[in-house]
Amino acid sequence: MGLNKFKVSSLMDITARPDIVFVRGHGSWLEDNTGKKYLDFIQGWAVNCLGHSPKEVINSLSEQSKLLINPSPAFYNQPSVELATSLVNASCFDHVFFANSGAEANEGAIKLARKWGKIYKKGAYKIITMKDSFHGRTLATMSASGKAGWDNIFPPRMEGFIKADLNDIESVKRLIDDDVVAIMLEPIQGEAGVIPADKKFMQDLRDITNLHNLLLIVDEVQTGMGRTGTLFAYQQYDIEPDIMTLGKGIGGGVPLSALLAKDSICVFSHGDQGGTYNGNPLCTAVGLSVLNAINNSSFMEDVRISSDFLSKGLSIISDKYDMNGERGIGLLRALILNNNDAQAIVDLARNFEPTGLLLNAPRCNLLRFMPALNVSKNEISLMLETLDSILSKILR
Known part of the structure; x- marks a missing residue:
């Protein structure tokens, strides 16, 4: 099924959206209307702190919806x-x-x-x-x-x-x-x-x-x-x-x-x-x-471990391609490029095969990373490998 199934023109045009429609997600992964999967390091702009469709959110929505949805803020x-x-x-x-x-x-x-x-x-x-x-x-x-x-x-x-x-x-x-x-x-x-x-x-x-x-x-x-x-x-x-x-x-x-x-x-x-x-x-x-x-010490320690791993990986990439380093705190990080190709990198990453990679470019010379807080080491490694492949192509 292609994009034609969806009448996307009915949505007000307020941002440049690519020609894909996401239909499901789990953890650090999204799937579009064609079945292609994407490793998501945007997560709704740091919204999905536990990833897509985590059991905690699913269970609480299900259980609470059976009890009470909105009695009014007057009560x-x-x-x-x-x-x-x-x-x-x-x-x-x-x-x-x-x-x-x-x-x-x-x-x-x-x-x-x-x-x-x-x-x-x-x-x-x-x-x-x-x-x-x-x-x-x-x-x-x-x-x-x-x-x-x-x-x-x-x-x-x-x-x-x-x-x-x-x-x-x-x-x-x-x-x-x-x-x-x-x-x-x-x-x-x-x-x-x-x-x-x-x-x-x-x-x-x-x-x-x-x-x-x-x-x-x-x-x-x-x-x-x-x-x-x-x-x-x-x-x-x-x-x-x-x-x-x-x-x-x-x-x-x-x-x-x-x-x-x-x-x-x-x-x-x-x-x-x-x-x-x-x-x-x-x-x-x-x-x-x-x-x-x-809100527990073990979860926060895992976030710090993942942050260090991501930071070191981005630093290695920066050194390899003579970039301007990386910065951030925790799992909110940026890679500072030595050119203005950030959006081109984002587009190539999204179109990468067989699985896409979702990144964000808030500045023309910078990539921002906002993965789920429970992102795995393997997923961070895959992101770094994919980014390395993309950079080798675009810089070549």
Whole structure:
């Protein structure tokens, strides 16, 4: 069966999709409508932390759907309470608000910070974010983002977001005035090319926010839920933020995100925040099963072992082809090319025979790797071998 069976033109054209339709997936593998298989090192942009169709997600969806799907967020439900309690117990935060996407969680963080500024900072509303950052595709989160070119689409931009340079503390200090209420950043800038924040920079940010009575917000939509080898990336910086957002991996493939905050920051009044599907028991039951699966020392140790293996393999490839190295933390990594062939490599990898390889090129000179957290050593080796074959062809 070819693509003609599917009337793909009925979908709004919002991205350049290849002429394949995926019909099933398991673990690190996807299969398209022709029966071809693909080794997936994108995993829905770090969404499927346990791979495609993991038993934990299948079982929790099946069991919860028989009990209760959505009684309305105007009422408590057991899975959302259990997941919130587990997240609070595993972090430095006191309260959780569940949403459906990372952008929605970040939107909530922005609202919470501005409400806190209205109450405690004489109406301060500005938020310092970072150049090249990515926080989502709503109007507010696009304005908060520092992605190049986004300041020219959907004008006017929302006021109140000013940009500093990641890992340059002086650029942050220059922006602080009486109207600033918070600093918001990703511990690792994913869309910018997997650029980690330095530990000293993060600690200096915490010191500065304490000094000026500002909030520190970490966007862990991509880095949270074990992606970096600890449950949350902030834990590797020896700091405690005031607000954190989660998305992607928290749902293991279903739409779920979370806004977490310290008790003293939670100033929403009734009606300030909500959402028809937010915290529904079907998705939060999945989130609880995902958290239970990954939140143990042996799982995190396996992530770190896989990360080291992937990092070393990418470094070998970089040295072989005289590239510019690799970087990242945990299983969020990038290979820095010495040319602008990243998209060509992605296309060749997808079309590779007999099995394809799914990679991502957030920059023209860079490949990003976001495999399932339980990816096997053999699957990493196969990816590295396939990538090596592709590079030998394209560079030849």
